[in-house]
Amino acid sequence: MDENIFHDHDIIARFFARDERALDAVAKKYARLYRSIFGALLRDQSDIEECSNDLLLSLWQSIPPHRPRSLPTYISALARRIGIDRYRYNSRQKRGEGGTLLFSELQDAIPDRGEDSAQSEAERARLGAVLQDFLDGLDTTTRILFLRRYFYTESVSSLASRFEMSESAVSVRLHRARKKLKKRLEKEGLYS
Amino acid sequence: MKEQRAQELFDAMGELESSMVEQAYVVDSAEKLKSLCEAEAETGRRRVRPVRGVHRRVAVICASVAVVLGITLGLFALPSLWGSGGNLEEFPLLSPDQQEEQPSLGWDDILANATGEIVINNLDKLNYYAAMWLMGGAESDVMQGAAPQPIPLTLTEGEIGYDNGYAVDTPPVEELPPEEQSPTLDNPQPSQGSGSSIGGEYWVGDKVVYYALEPSDRYTIDEVLSFQIEISDPAGFLASRIGTGVVDVVITSNNLEPMITFRNGNLFYSCLISGGGNGRMHFSTHKYIEGFYIVKNLEQDNFAFNVTMDKNGVREIVCHRYKSGASVEEQIYTPDTIRLLTGGVRQQVTGSFSVAELQQYYDTLDSQAQE
Numbered sequence: 209m210d211e212n213i214f215h216d217h218d219i220i221a222r223f224f225a226r227d228e229r230a231l232d233a234v235a236k237k238y239a240r241l242y243r244s245i246f247g248a249l250l251r252d253q254s255d256i257e258e259c260s261n262d263l264l265l266s267l268w269q270s271i272p273p274h275r276p277r278s279l280p281t282y283i284s285a286l287a288r289r290i291g292i293d294r295y296r297y298n299s300r301q302k303r304g305e306g307g308t309l310l311f312s313e314l315q316d317a318i319p320d321r322g323e324d325s326a327q328s329e330a331e332r333a334r335l336g337a338v339l340q341d342f343l344d345g346l347d348t349t350t351r352i353l354f355l356r357r358y359f360y361t362e363s364v365s366s367l368a369s370r371f372e373m374s375e376s377a378v379s380v381r382l383h384r385a386r387k388k389l390k391k392r393l394e395k396e397g398l399y400s
Numbered sequence: 401m402k403e404q405r406a407q408e409l410f411d412a413m414g415e416l417e418s419s420m421v422e423q424a425y426v427v428d429s430a431e432k433l434k435s436l437c438e439a440e441a442e443t444g445r446r447r448v449r450p451v452r453g454v455h456r457r458v459a460v461i462c463a464s465v466a467v468v469l470g471i472t473l474g475l476f477a478l479p480s481l482w483g484s485g486g487n488l489e490e491f492p493l494l495s496p497d498q499q500e501e502q503p504s505l506g507w508d509d510i511l512a513n514a515t516g517e518i519v520i521n522n523l524d525k526l527n528y529y530a531a532m533w534l535m536g537g538a539e540s541d542v543m544q545g546a547a548p549q550p551i552p553l554t555l556t557e558g559e560i561g562y563d564n565g566y567a568v569d570t571p572p573v574e575e576l577p578p579e580e581q582s583p584t585l586d587n588p589q590p591s592q593g594s595g596s597s598i599g600g601e602y603w604v605g606d607k608v609v610y611y612a613l614e615p616s617d618r619y620t621i622d623e624v625l626s627f628q629i630e631i632s633d634p635a636g637f638l639a640s641r642i643g644t645g646v647v648d649v650v651i652t653s654n655n656l657e658p659m660i661t662f663r664n665g666n667l668f669y670s671c672l673i674s675g676g677g678n679g680r681m682h683f684s685t686h687k688y689i690e691g692f693y694i695v696k697n698l699e700q701d702n703f704a705f706n707v708t709m710d711k712n713g714v715r716e717i718v719c720h721r722y723k724s725g726a727s728v729e730e731q732i733y734t735p736d737t738i739r740l741l742t743g744g745v746r747q748q749v750t751g752s753f754s755v756a757e758l759q760q761y762y763d764t765l766d767s768q769a770q771e
Binding site: 215216217280285288289292297311317332335336340343344349351352355356359370371373399 | 402403405406407409411412413414415416417418420421422423424425426427428430435436437440612614615616617727762
């Protein structure tokens with residue numbers, strides 16, 4: 209076995225021991241994962257590099273006290289947050305992010321007539337609960353595809369290759385899921 | 401405005417239940433997706449959503465107390481075939497709160513502290529010595545006692561067939577989702593218990609790591625089958641791993657996947673379940689142990705161990721080379737000369753250990769023996 213690839217537990221232990229090799233290990237093992245998430249949200253390579261550094265810093269600052277149960281999922285969640293914050297910053301600065309394919313797709317799931325107001329905390333919590341319930345009700349394959357596409361930002365072509373499906377089959381499943389989500393949000397009175 | 405809503409939706413996905421999100425990460429191949437679909441279809445239920453917050457903590461504590469009580473009652477109920485066995489009062493299991501307070505130890509730390517002759521430095525030994533502890537005796541006492549008549553080995557050519565590398569009577573049973581019911585040796589299915597999250601198979605060097613046990617993980621066994629075989633042919637597969645002679649064998653139903661471990665003195669070999677049902681278990685060498693890793697290799701020359709058992713113990717064990725993806729007729733039934741010596745014992749025993757706890761137990765046994 210390659211001694212340089214750590215168990216996730218060893219990596220976390222090194223964070224707790226304030227051993228900076230933890231960061232090297234994360235970069236070695238998970239760079240592809242978090243960079244692909246940034247790549248799905250940001251265009252500029254220098255933004256991706258900066259966000260990657262921000263991610264490593266966030267990990268260093270949050271572990272400890274946090275002890276992730278699943279390191280790749282924790283890293284992905286952090287990457288999503290950092291990536292979308294940078295995306296929004298760039299949009300405000302009119303730095304031409306211009307929307308991503310991900311957000312274009314997710315717009316399919318938004319009801320057509322919505323209030324033009326900021327989302328409240330209560331609405332945010334409700335949205336989370338509705339989304340959870342919606343995903344629980346999906347068939348297994350669609351749920352996995354949906355999460356890998358919109359949580360882990362995996363591309364359609366990568367999903368197709370990974371699960372030995374055609375790209376059109378993946379696209380159709382995701383499209384139908386977005387439509388179902390839209391109906392569900394309408395029914396729940398969210399964004400309408 | 402819709403773009404902003406889409407961003408909010410994207411944000412909201414960050415608040416999903418972590419188990420659901422982790423599962424999506426773990427299911428990273430067509431094979432795993434197929435297994436998950438079959439499993440969820442078979443149970444005919446939706447995913448069970450984990451309880452949240454303080455209720456989860458209470459549930460975990462209650463479950464842990466139940467396990468400890470189960471161990472205590474189980475030990476007291478066992479027939480005393482193998483001596484006094486493990487003494488729970490001396491080696492109490494840690495409560496979840498205590499476990500969380502334990503300093504984080506790596507493998508080096510745990511193994512460096514070992515003082516006895518037995519060093520639990522791989523999953524083979526963990527499986528074997530945990531089974532021995534549960535069955536109530538030090539290793540030297542285990543195989544004593546009355547044994548049924550030896551059952552001659554017969555090749556079950558045509559009886560247990562393989563289709564695409566798996567028994568035709570049951571589907572391949574491999575990586576299954578976290579929320580699986582506890583398997584039994586009668587209906588073996590891989591389960592996933594409270595161990596560390598599986599981050600999916602990944603390459604380490606030229607090997608595919610199927611599972612990596614973490615030092616803080618607890619290994620839970622709920623059933624043990626132990627018996628003996630004799631290996632006489634030095635050219636056989638198993639002999640190439642552990643030599644010839646009388647070999648102790650344990651099969652455990654545990655929180656990873658049912659595992660068979662062969663032990664000949666200081667040599668161990670283990671592999672994991674690949675299918676079974678109705679009193680039969682098929683183990684395949686394509687998932688084997690290296691250290692605390694379960695390594696998966698479908699490309700190598702693989703062998704199968706087919707075990708037939710009943711409520712009392714093992715009735716038959718055969719070993720043969722098998723060709724993944726080949727039909728029944730194409731399978732290579734090269735006999736690996738192993739002979740069942742004793743049908744052994746089958747026990748419903750429950751226990752949960754960390755490697756450090758098991759190591760401490762055997763170190764203490766060793767020091768007591770030297771006094």
